[in-house]
Amino acid sequence: MLAAYITHTDCLKHEMGEGHPECPERLGAINDQLLITGLLNYMQTYDAPLATAEQLQQAHSSLYVRDVAAHRPDSGYVQVDPDTRMNPHTNQAATRAAGAAVLATDLVMRKEAAVAFCNIRPPGHHAEWGAAGGFCFFNNVAVGIRHALNVHGLERVALIDFDVHHGNGSENIFCEDTRVLMCSTFEEGVYPFLGAVPLGPNMVNVGLPSRSGSAAFRASVTDAWLPALEKFRPQMIFISAGFDGHREDDMGNLGLVEDDYAWVTKQIVNVAQTHAQGRIVSCLEGGYVLSPLARSVAAHVKVLIGAD
């Protein structure tokens, strides 16, 4: 059974202006790296479908879903927050990105794919129940998780978020949903300036000081995430896979390297194999300097698909 690789050219059409770090080139850099490392040979490629309104409304209010579509400009941009804007293609790209998470969930649940990696943008983990922000419009992993719970009938799903920024949108959506355990590490004192006080007992938030480095990150996983995951026994694991904690990425200062992403992926794979029949869906979040982004994704995917 091959792993699934899900992406779509519509995700390249959303852009937020010259020089914006969340740029379409990110997906191409990742695709190239997966190609030249041979990892795509182990994966079946799928086009991301459009998520339906009903699927989006599992993680967002119907008013918000309608708003994102209604604010589509005919040309130019609509500013959403100081760092986030919509172009004429944003709604389509965001709906594909969320649809990728839905398809990934279906493939893994139907055992048509062992695991799935979604090479998608815009990212999702800052998008809340009723608000865009932080380069995000629809919360892709949240849409996938609610699909796993509400359509496939799972009772316990874990969300792992190792992006350098706290996944405040995911926490907002899941803080009262005890079917979900969210484990997150993030850099303290940077956007979105949240996460220090968890919003629910199902949130395992570990803030790390700037320049903590690999050892502190790994200790957080070992000491905070793994015991919580062991107790929770997730039936499926979703990953908000952000790579902006890499030492060469100027968006954050955690000082991580490719080996850290390979290592944390191995820990997640171990939990999934013990409790979740190996079921993992990983969705791209941050990572803004193309070379370390592409290398880190390759390190992550290699372990995820068992090619390590």
Ligand SMILES: [Zn+2]
């Ligand atoms: Zn980030």
